[in-house]
Amino acid sequence: MDHGPADVGPWGVMTVHANIEERVCDEALYIIENNATVRAAAARFGVSKSTVHKDLTERLPRLRPALYRRVRALLDRNKAERHLRGGLATRRKYKGA
Numbered sequence: 001m002d003h004g005p006a007d008v009g010p011w012g013v014m015t016v017h018a019n020i021e022e023r024v025c026d027e028a029l030y031i032i033e034n035n036a037t038v039r040a041a042a043a044r045f046g047v048s049k050s051t052v053h054k055d056l057t058e059r060l061p062r063l064r065p066a067l068y069r070r071v072r073a074l075l076d077r078n079k080a081e082r083h084l085r086g087g088l089a090t091r092r093k094y095k096g097a
Helices: 020-034 038-045 049-063 065-095
Strands: none
Touching: 020 038, 020 049, 020 065, 038 049, 049 065
16 A cells, blocks of 8 residues: 555646545554654655544544544554653753764
8 A cells, every 4th residue: 555645646746635534544554554743644645644633533433433542552652751761862962862
């Protein structure tokens, strides 16, 4: 399954996902398969972090409840760990490593 943001339309221009349900499921699978963050999924699918968050927390539970539970576990873990990632980034910034 291709987890690209959209199809390339006429003149090589990216088109928005015509099927929102498909995008929601693709985002969820991308996050699970890659242990990715909302930020990474947003970049991969060419949408905002707010859109990914809304897709995963509001749309996905109605579409695929079992998939939502798997994604929710990853989102909760990422939220619990984000202060650690932020601290590491700050350390690297000031130590230059």
